Amino acid sequence: MSKKLKVGIIGGGVGGVTLAAGLSQHGIETHLFEHAAQFGDVGAGIQMTPNAVKVITALGAAPALDKVGFLPEALVGRNWDTGEETFRIPLKEDCPRLYGAPFYHVHRADLHHLLADLVAGANVTFSMHCIDVTQDADKAVAHFADGSTFEADLIVGADGVRSQVRHAMFGTEAPHFTGHMCYRAVVPFDEMPDFVAPESSFWLGPKSHVVTYYVNGGKAVNIVAVAETAEWVEESWNALSTREDLMADFKGWHPNITKLFERVTEVYRWGLFDRDPMAKWSKGRVTLLGDAAHPMLPFLSQGAAMAIEDAYVLAQALAAMPDKLEQALAQYEAERVGRTSRVLLEARERGKTYHLASKDEQAKRDAEYREQQKKDPHAGGIKANWVYAYNATDFRPAV
Numbered sequence: 001m002s003k004k005l006k007v008g009i010i011g012g013g014v015g016g017v018t019l020a021a022g023l024s025q026h027g028i029e030t031h032l033f034e035h036a037a038q039f040g041d042v043g044a045g046i047q048m049t050p051n052a053v054k055v056i057t058a059l060g061a062a063p064a065l066d067k068v069g070f071l072p073e074a075l076v077g078r079n080w081d082t083g084e085e086t087f088r089i090p091l092k093e094d095c096p097r098l099y100g101a102p103f104y105h106v107h108r109a110d111l112h113h114l115l116a117d118l119v120a121g122a123n124v125t126f127s128m129h130c131i132d133v134t135q136d137a138d139k140a141v142a143h144f145a146d147g148s149t150f151e152a153d154l155i156v157g158a159d160g161v162r163s164q165v166r167h168a169m170f171g172t173e174a175p176h177f178t179g180h181m182c183y184r185a186v187v188p189f190d191e192m193p194d195f196v197a198p199e200s201s202f203w204l205g206p207k208s209h210v211v212t213y214y215v216n217g218g219k220a221v222n223i224v225a226v227a228e229t230a231e232w233v234e235e236s237w238n239a240l241s242t243r244e245d246l247m248a249d250f251k252g253w254h255p256n257i258t259k260l261f262e263r264v265t266e267v268y269r270w271g272l273f274d275r276d277p278m279a280k281w282s283k284g285r286v287t288l289l290g291d292a293a294h295p296m297l298p299f300l301s302q303g304a305a306m307a308i309e310d311a312y313v314l315a316q317a318l319a320a321m322p323d324k325l326e327q328a329l330a331q332y333e334a335e336r337v338g339r340t341s342r343v344l345l346e347a348r349e350r351g352k353t354y355h356l357a358s359k360d361e362q363a364k365r366d367a368e369y370r371e372q373q374k375k376d377p378h379a380g381g382i383k384a385n386w387v388y389a390y391n392a393t394d395f396r397p398a399v
């Protein structure tokens with residue numbers, strides 16, 4: 001008979017709860033420890049692209065996602081001051097046909113809640129701050145700030161960009177400030193305003209870009225406004241900024257952007273961090289997942305999607321070989337490291353393309369966008385068709 005596996009997950013963000021859902025669906029004993037006092041309502045909008053939606057569907061949460069999600073018509077590139085369209089990738093009709101799942105916009109809190117609803121079978125403990133992880137041949141041990149410890153066969157660090165588990169396993173190197181800061185805001189509307197199209201709009205300007213899209217089923221607009229800066233900015237939901245600062249940094253932008261920004265009441269200022277890809281995420285009985293393993297710039301809208309894919313693949317590998325931990329972790333990494341590294345590096349590249357500063361470079365880029373648009377809109381624009389086509393639920397571990 002195969003050994004009964006006991007897994008501890010550090011961090012109950014999108015990745016941690018998805019893993020807890022996947023493991024408990026396989027009947028694996030799962031304990032999740034979250035630093036916060038409850039699953040929070042923090043966050044703003046999040047684009048759930050077809051590759052992530054395929055996993056959410058396999059876990060049984062497609063109806064819940066459809067209830068809270070907004071289906072954008074298209075992903076559209078626009079010029080920052082004239083509003084002129086440079087590319088248009090149809091989403092609503094095309095994603096199910098091309099990629100096997102829809103493309104949604106959701107509020108992160110809604111996404112988190114619907115994933116958390118799937119973890120009934122797991123043991124969740126809040127207000128637990130992990131400070132260290134140790135291991136020997138038989139067990140891994142998580143150590144918490146309150147002096148308590150937890151032993152398991154495997155500890156998974158799903159504790160985000162400043163992961164303590166990564167720190168304990170792989171050293172102290174801090175995440176790298178990318179030189180980008182962004183404003184994040186959600187603006188509620190009784191009715192959809194005529195100055196925000198029902199699309200994911202990428203407004204590209206010099207050394208900056210703005211992404212707008214509907215969340216809350218069309219009752220609010222999410223804003224991500226990114227600018228390059230020499231100044232260090234913290235990565236934090238606590239860093240409140242002001243509408244005046246937002247408007248000053250995006251002065252002269254298209255009137256539709258200005259009108260939207262004028263309606264902002266609460267806005268956060270957020271530093272963007274990433275790390276270079278790692279070749280390995282596991283050491284013995286400890287592994288990493290999501291931002292803990294591969295924090296990335298949000299320019300392909302993939303950080304949470306990659307955490308969701310990681311979680312599904314890791315749960316499948318562990319369920320297939322609960323008594324062969326080393327092989328299960330090796331197969332998890334073999335499936336995931338290459339893909340997440342490519343997404344991370346391409347997200348960095350998109351930042352450069354979106355932010356071209358000179359008029360000549362912008363004109364050349366926009367001409368290329370238009371050329372690609374004529375050939376195949378799905379292969380053009382932000383060039384994410386290969387990201388959406390992947391299906392983590394096709395992963396079959398070799399036992």
Ligand SMILES: Cc1cc2nc3c(=O)[nH]c(=O)nc-3n(C[C@H](O)[C@H](O)[C@H](O)COP(=O)(O)OP(=O)(O)OC[C@H]3O[C@@H](n4cnc5c(N)ncnc54)[C@H](O)[C@@H]3O)c2cc1C
Pocket residue numbers: 010011012013014015016033034035036045046047048128129130131158159160161162163164182184224270289290291292298301302303304305306307
């Ligand atoms: C501006 C912006 C826009 C984005 N847009 C998108 C998008 O459209 N689509 C997309 O897929 N992704 C997007 N992302 C990325 C996405 O938000 C993250 O990649 C994703 O949340 C990572 O999930 P995670 O579970 O790995 O980490 P997190 O969501 O950071 O969760 C980590 C959890 O661990 C807990 N924790 C931390 N330390 C400890 C500890 N020591 N002990 C116990 N618990 C701990 C935290 O409280 C938290 O709950 C965006 C990011 C930004 C900044």
